[in-house]
Amino acid sequence: MDVQSPHRIPLALTHPTVLGLLCLQVCGAALDVGIALFALFMADRGASARELGWVLGSGWAIAVGASLLGGQAADRWGPRRTILAGTASVMLGLLGEALSRTWFPAGASYLLVQAGQAVLYPAVLRGIGAATREQAGSVLGFLHTCYSALGIPGALLAGWVAERWGWGVLYEAKAALYLGACAVLFVLLPKGNMAPRSARSEETRLWWPLLRHVALRYTCAAVILVTLCGYASSFYPYDLRARFGLGPAVLARFAAIYNAVCLLSNWPAGIASDRWGRRPVAVLGYGLMALAWAFFPWVSRVASLYALYALYSLGNSLGYYATLVAMEAVPRPEQGRAVGLFNACIQGGAALGESAGGALWGIVGATWSYLLAALGALAGALLLVRVRPPSSPARPSQT
DSSP states (O other): OTTTTHHHHHHHHHHHHHHHHHHHHHHHHTTTHHHHHHHHHHHHTTOOOOOOOOHHHHHHHHHHHHHHHHHHHHHHHOOOOOOHHHHHHHHHHHHHHHHOOHHHEEEEEHHHHHHHHHHHHHHHHHHHHHHHHHHHHHHHHHHHHHHHHHHHHHHHHHHHHHHHHOOOHHHHHHHHHHHHHHHHHHSSSOOOOOOOOOOEEEEEEEEGGGGHHHHHHHHHHHHHHHHOOOOOHHHHHHHHHHOOOOOOHHHHHHHHHHHHHHHHHHHHHHHHHHHHHHHHHHHHHHHHHHHHHHHHOOHHHHHHHHHHHHHHHHHHHHHHHHHHHHHHHHHGGGHHHHHHHHHHHHHHHHHHHHHHHHHHHHHHHHHHHHHHHHHHOOOOOOOOHHHOOOOOSSSSSOO
């Protein structure tokens, strides 16, 4: 390890790109509209569970293409232009949600938000890498931690604003925050392409040849099962509203719980994955998700639901390290494409699951939907158990 790195981390955090992205994180987390609040917003705009499912599934499908488009745009036009375009897309989508009075325009605006966020992700990573180079991991962790910390009060504040002043005011305020972030990014982000494009052969652009790696196939299949069967995570507000009569302020606590658990578990989970391996951590995560969903339909107190949702959130945080299982299942030159394929499996599985989830929720009901989510997570954990590292290790050397 470079002995000077502890002194360079603060310098990396003061880079204009990092400061601009920090502003974007703050503006996004200040009024954190989680899936529970969005589902309630769509219900108030007249959307049924089936219609919400189509909207959410379409959002995941659009995110697949938008993420690829964002990566290409960042290579061709640079992170600055791509980040500004993605932020502007999110802002316009939020403004559309503020002005919508029925579920259809609200859903269309949501798709614009999803497209903008998907475009942002590869551009943000490209910008961080170009600006901070070997400090990119520390900077990215810092930004995620900031979002989780601010998202806890931000989720509660969003629920309070929606209940006191209505959905229109909430989304107008959130759009105004993104407008401010766009202005700050315009000033701070360096002009030009910070990461010049390198020439690549046609073969390096393909994903499907990577499936010759058995471990990667198992890992991708595992995450498809978890996301495909886990549509209950988007529809549970319908059940909680029917069973307990919960309003926006109470449902917003679930998003706050998720952010709190992620804030407390992200770093320890990373240390555990370094010490004991990515696969055991991811298997434990999927197992905890299965346990939480299996008990979700049987509890009769809201406090117990909070505990189960915290358990689910912890499992989700640990399960994130399946991404590194996928990456390390292939040789180093193929690891970037492996992560891209794995991420496409996440988005594709979620798109199919949530598109059909609304109809399934109406047909089989909440209880069986929770149990299906538990079975999907359990099956994903069992598939990860079968993953074996390649004979020539692909994981990076430890310092």
